Amino acid sequence: MNLIEVRNINKYFDQPTRMQVLTDVSLDIEKGHFVSITGKSGSGKSTLLYLLSTMDTAFEGSIRINGEEMQGKRNRWLADFRNHHIGFVFQFHYLLPEFSVLRNVMLPALKLARYSPAEIEQRAMDILKLLGVDGQATKRASLLSGGQQQRVAIARALINEPLIIMGDEPTGNLDSQNAAIVFDLFRQLSSERGQTILTVTHDDDFARRSDKVIHLVDGRIAG
Numbered sequence: 001m002n003l004i005e006v007r008n009i010n011k012y013f014d015q016p017t018r019m020q021v022l023t024d025v026s027l028d029i030e031k032g033h034f035v036s037i038t039g040k041s042g043s044g045k046s047t048l049l050y051l052l053s054t055m056d057t058a059f060e061g062s063i064r065i066n067g068e069e070m071q072g073k074r075n076r077w078l079a080d081f082r083n084h085h086i087g088f089v090f091q092f093h094y095l096l097p098e099f100s101v102l103r104n105v106m107l108p109a110l111k112l113a114r115y116s117p118a119e120i121e122q123r124a125m126d127i128l129k130l131l132g133v134d135g136q137a138t139k140r141a142s143l144l145s146g147g148q149q150q151r152v153a154i155a156r157a158l159i160n161e162p163l164i165i166m167g168d169e170p171t172g173n174l175d176s177q178n179a180a181i182v183f184d185l186f187r188q189l190s191s192e193r194g195q196t197i198l199t200v201t202h203d204d205d206f207a208r209r210s211d212k213v214i215h216l217v218d219g220r221i222a223g
């Protein structure tokens with residue numbers, strides 16, 4: 001089953017002058033697949049990811065996620081859709097440094113309020129354990145190493161059990177050992193839990209080992 005179906009996307013930026021950044025992009029992503037978006041700097045990778053994340057609504061074409069058309073939806077509807085279905089991991093983790101690791105992971109779930117705070121805390125601890133950072137739960141986020149902080153950011157992305165985890169260079173700031181831990185975790189989430197992983201990466205090795213590579217050349221899908 002295709003979880004994401006993109007048809008004939010064109011994307012323009014108007015500043016400083018009108019420029020077409022994505023041209024006639026169509027693609028399918030199956031549920032549970034681990035997909036990498038690759039291409040040279042400026043080829044449109046982040047722009048495409050941002051569109052698929054539903055945060056940028058100015059585009060021509062169609063994006064269907066989990067059977068829902070994103071084109072033309074109101075911002076509030078999209079924000080709700082994201083909170084329920086999409087988890088994000090960026091190159092820089094954007095944790096709240098003054099808050100504990102546990103609190104950082106719990107926050108998106110407290111916002112959604114689908115479970116009680118006690119249940120959310122238990123779930124957050126389970127995910128931190130899965131990522132091997134449960135021993136750091138009560139520490140301030142700023143006291144962890146870069147690799148540990150990135151794992152906490154992934155735990156935060158997982159707390160609402162998203163259908164899709166999206167990453168913009170999620171291993172870009174990590175040494176090879178920590179990058180391998182993150183890669184293995186994504187692999188495990190897709191193969192064992194059926195979560196769909198979509199990441200922009202410059203790392204050829206990372207891309208080669210994913211299920212599918214979407215390669216952009218000057219805003220078009222190559223091949």
Ligand SMILES: Nc1ncnc2c1ncn2[C@@H]1O[C@H](COP(=O)(O)OP(=O)(O)OP(=O)(O)O)[C@@H](O)[C@H]1O
Nearest residue numbers: 013015016021039040041042043044045046047048
């Ligand atoms: N908000 C914006 N306004 C105007 N132009 C933009 C904007 N964001 C991106 N661009 C332009 O769109 C093109 C594609 O940018 P994008 O960031 O998607 O590329 P990328 O492949 O992710 O690059 P990198 O690997 O360097 O991050 C570039 O020419 C960039 O300058």
